[in-house]
Amino acid sequence: MAKNTALHKAMKAKQDEFYTDLNDISNELFHYRDYFRGKTILCNCDDPFESNFFQYFALWFNVYGLKKLIATSYVQSPVAQLELPLFEEAKPEKERTPYCAIMTEFKDFNGDGAEDLADVEWALKNNGIVHKLKGDGDFRSPECIEFLKEADIVVTNPPFSLFREYVAQLIEYDKKFIIIGNKNAVTYKEIFPLIMQNKMWFGVGFNGGNAYFKVPTDDPSRYANGVYNPEEERVKFRNVTWYTNLQHHRRNEKMTLWRRYYDDPSMYPKYDNYDAIEVSKTSDIPCDYYEAMGVPITFLDKYNPEQFHILGLDRYIPDNPKPGRRFTINGKEIYARILIRRKK
Numbered sequence: 001m002a003k004n005t006a007l008h009k010a011m012k013a014k015q016d017e018f019y020t021d022l023n024d025i026s027n028e029l030f031h032y033r034d035y036f037r038g039k040t041i042l043c044n045c046d047d048p049f050e051s052n053f054f055q056y057f058a059l060w061f062n063v064y065g066l067k068k069l070i071a072t073s074y075v076q077s078p079v080a081q082l083e084l085p086l087f088e089e090a091k092p093e094k095e096r097t098p099y100c101a102i103m104t105e106f107k108d109f110n111g112d113g114a115e116d117l118a119d120v121e122w123a124l125k126n127n128g129i130v131h132k133l134k135g136d137g138d139f140r141s142p143e144c145i146e147f148l149k150e151a152d153i154v155v156t157n158p159p160f161s162l163f164r165e166y167v168a169q170l171i172e173y174d175k176k177f178i179i180i181g182n183k184n185a186v187t188y189k190e191i192f193p194l195i196m197q198n199k200m201w202f203g204v205g206f207n208g209g210n211a212y213f214k215v216p217t218d219d220p221s222r223y224a225n226g227v228y229n230p231e232e233e234r235v236k237f238r239n240v241t242w243y244t245n246l247q248h249h250r251r252n253e254k255m256t257l258w259r260r261y262y263d264d265p266s267m268y269p270k271y272d273n274y275d276a277i278e279v280s281k282t283s284d285i286p287c288d289y290y291e292a293m294g295v296p297i298t299f300l301d302k303y304n305p306e307q308f309h310i311l312g313l314d315r316y317i318p319d320n321p322k323p324g325r326r327f328t329i330n331g332k333e334i335y336a337r338i339l340i341r342r343k344k
Helices: 002-013 022-036 052-059 117-126 142-150 160-172 183-187 192-196 297-301
Strands: 040-043 068-072 099-103 130-132 153-156 176-182 211-214 234-237 240-244 293-295 308-313 338-342
Touching: 022 052, 022 153, 022 176, 022 211, 040 052, 040 142, 052 068, 052 117, 052 153, 068 142, 160 176, 176 183, 183 192, 183 240, 183 297, 192 308, 297 338
Parallel strands: 040 068, 040 153, 153 176
Antiparallel strands: 068 099, 099 130, 176 240, 211 234, 293 338, 308 338
16 A cells, blocks of 8 residues: 555646656557557657657667557646657746657668667757647647547546546547556546446556666655665656556456355455455455456456456445445455456
8 A cells, every 4th residue: 555655646736747667668568569560659748858659669660550649748747858859958848848759661761770769869969850739739729639630549547636537538549559547547437337337447567567667756754765866866656557448468368267156255245235246366366256247457467358347346336225335244344345246
């Protein structure tokens, strides 16, 4: 719990500048490489001078056969133009200019015989791919929506505090996407129906469940011990994941079930306020039980729609006579549970 406290505080305070580690991006996006060929990729919450998403797609532009890469920055970003500044010196925050970077080719721009990060920097500074925006670069602004309409796939780490609104926009414009969000977002009334209807799901996931983000901070005390690394200026969170509506190999893997309900029914108590059994760990889902079960949110890491039905969330179950309440056992409230049933 302590490791997620800073994340919750950041969401509440709308401190949303979490820059994703390049290795984490590479490890996840590799699984979707076949979707990218000939496509326009939009990173609409990404300062191209700071964003590893932009750098990643620029470096892999030719391998993936991209048609176009677009990234837009937001004027209020506290680190905009600090890493690879467009101008001689970084501008003060109040003078920062929102801009977009549009790339239609990638090559050895600086002529040193290699196509690498130095060419990304050279292109940003010298190749005319950077353009000032008329608005503030907010993903909801008219000009950013025009970029969204043009895009085939959206890939980014959107503001945690605006996750509901961000996803709603992707659904409204019927876009394919690979984005990062808090795992607890599945409990939002705007998000869970999309999970239940198989309109979005978890991606492959971070290695070991650990997500690393670079953050601008002069107050490391707001992070728990072991979360913030001052030398690398980055934090580690375990309660975040990738969300997507693109198929990947893990989504088709069947979960191996070995527990047997009828060997020890006492291991699976029934809820006081709903006719279902409690399964406290995904690994304990019984292989011989086909009625309703409540499982942790982490079940979605291994959810295969060919193996399970999602019936609802404890507080959003259509036939629940007392909606808006969590399940209880012996009067004790249980943490958020997804209601599932095995397919026969």
